[in-house]
Amino acid sequence: MPERLTLDTLLTRGRAADSTVAWRDGARLDYAALLRGCTDWHAAFAAEPGPTVALYFNDSFDFACALLGAWHAGKTVVLPADAQPGTLARLRDEVDRFAGDLPADCLPLTPLSGAATPDWQPLDPDFSALVIHTSGSTGVPAAIGKCLRQMMAEVGTLAACWDGLLGEAPVFATVSHQHIYGLLFRILWPLTSGRPFIATRHAYPEDIVAALAGQPAVLVASPAHLKRLPSGLDWATATRGLRAVFSSGGPLPDDAVPVCRELLGQAPIEVYGSSETGGIAWRQRERDDATGWLPFPAVTLRYEDTLWVRSPNLPDDDWFRSADHARPHGDGFLLLGRQDRIVKIEEKRVSLTAMEQRLLASGLLDEVRVLPLDGARQRLGVAAVPSAAGRAALVADGRGAFGRRLRQWLACDVEASVLPRHWRYGWALPADSQGKITQAALTRWFDPRRPDVCLLAREAQSVRLWLRAGAGLPYFDGHFPGRPILPGIAQIEWAIRFGRELFPLPATVQRLEVLKFQQVIVPDSVLTLTLDFDAARGSLTFAFDSDAGRHAGGRILFGETA
Incomplete structure (x- = not known):
């Protein structure tokens, strides 16, 4: 096992030039390549006067070069969770420059190739190195600053706990390095421990099976991926060399654990923490019984109204109050759920958690979130994933009747004045790559331009959706008076919208091909x-069909932003 380095001296102490840092599409990337990349990015950042830069990269090796180059140029790095226009717009007043795989209107910096190698100096552990954002599960994401010392403490804890187990097995990941979990487990910990990482992210189970291929490996995953592992793949061969599986970013459902044990050959090592606190505790459920969480070394806990944490991963030595209820259990603790989310509707206090639990008890939904929606009067919306029985009822009866059925179910426990007024359905709640379900993503489901939609069938690279072009969609307004039809541009927009939700489409639409609009789509068409x-x-090929035949089809070509 190589000598373990620390983040502040990663470039000053260094490694052998030919030591492997990462793999990209089968090509080895060594420490010399890392140093060249850091040098070129350092030169670009050092020439910029502002202290703050936002980084967004698809490739983890390129990201690591830019991150270290920025830190050694004295820049505080801001990590946007995604490259959506709204996310970037919010950051324009927070950062001085952007860099990475971003739209041209962000004026992203590029590395200065051929720059002279600087005299690398150790980084100040108290340097304000990073700004991340909460998931926004309760509103607009909040910025959280972290000094280098906090990340050094967390990486050191991970190394002390599991370096001996993992050895030099390369790190494969389903999660993005743009989030703190992915950043720590996928890049910073491997860099300091001398463990190679894979530069590309594996978004699908088929990708994971093909990439692992029985070799020694570490898998860094999220609950969003682990709870949907399909059984029809050759997991036994793929995971023959798997040293460990990590899961964090959200709770791993109880029923996913035995599936992971069967398919992956082991239970995931689950890590509990938050953006604010860093890692708090871990567990590995080797059996079906309840397994307590074990606090990490140097983490101190107390149990009051909620779990209180004191940790070197926090910015100071003060106690931090979490939003989770817990009680002691053996050498650790059990989590008892988050604080009830209480809102006021029509001057009545409503528990969103209790309402969600009641809806799940109907048997018509597999997942559900109830959320307050903005407007002249506060009202509730429901974003839900129908169960098999629910999908059948939704397709047969339509959204209106299905929503009334669920409202009647709630009416036994909930006053009529606070019942949800708006209902949206999909194939999975909109989780990010860490498995976090954000308020912003849920709110987008209530965009009036989104049609009623339900997943009928899915394969690795193909899906079939049921859609209802409701008469109330704004696309029909004025197009045309007296005989409304759905515009072709709306059909293309739907194909792109749902394509982005279901597949890892490249960032930019480059062109449209073989478009054909054969039959008009009228209001309330199924x-x-x-x-x-x-x-x-x-390329994304789309086709709209109904009992009347083919309505439209074509192909959309995508590419990464230049």
Whole structure:
């Protein structure tokens, strides 16, 4: 096992030039390549006067070069969770420059190739190195600053706990390095421990099986991926060399654990923490019984109204109050759920948690979130994933009747004046790559331009959706008076919208091909939308059909931002 380095001296002490840092598409990337990349990015950042830069990269090796180059140029790095226009717009007043795989209107910096190698100096552990954002599960994401010392403490804890188990096995990941969990487990810990990482992210189970291929490996995953592992793949061969599986970013459902044990050959090591606190505790459920969480070394806990934490991962030595209820259990603790989310509707206190639990008890929904929606009067919306029985009822009866059925179910326990007024359904709640379900993503489900939609069938690169083009959609307004039809641009927008939700589409639409609009779509039409994604070509083929035949189809070509 290579000598373990620390983040402040990673470039000053260094490693052998030919030591492996990462792998990209089968090509080895060594420490010399890392040093060249850091040098070129350092030169670019050092020439900029402002102290803050936002980084967004698809490739983890390129990201690591830019991150270390920025830190050694004295820049505080801000991590946007995604490159959505709204996310970038919010950051424009917070950062001085952008860098990475971003739209041209962000004026992203580029590395200065051929720059002279600087005289690398150790970084100040108290340097304000990073700004991340909460998931926004209760509103607009809040910025959280972290000094280098906090991340050094967390990486040191991970190394002390598991370096001996993992050895030099390369790190594969389903999660993004743009989040603190992915950053720590996928890049910073491997860099300091001398463990190679894979530069590309594996978004699908099929990708994971193909990439692992029985070799020694570490898998850094999220509950969003682990709870949906399909059984029809050759997991036994793929995971023959798997040293460990990590899961964090959200709770791993109880029923996912035995599936992971069966398919992956082991229970995931679950890590509990938050953006604010860093890692707090861990567990590995080797059996079906309740397993307590074990605090990490140097983490101190107390149990009052909620769990209180004191940790070197926090900015100071003060106690931090979490939002989770817990009680002691053996050498650790059990989590008892988060504080009830209470809102006032029509001057009545409503528990959103209790309402969600009641809806799940109907048997018509597999997942559900109740959220307050903005407007002249506060009202509740429901974003839900129907169960098999719920999908059948939704397709047969329509959204209106299905929503009334669920409202009647709630009416036994909830006053009529506070019942949800708005209902939206999909195939999975909109989780990010860490498995976090954000308020902003849920709110987008209530965009009036979004049609009623339900997943009928899904394969690795192909899906079939049920759609209802409701008469109330704004696309029909004025198009055309007296005989409304759905515009072709709306059909293309739907194909892109749902394609982005279901596949890892490249950032930019480059062109449209073989478009054909064969039959008009009138209000309240029930349609089938078929989407086929060709990752190698970056193409998304779409087709709208109904009982009347083919309505429209075509191909959309995507590419990464130049």
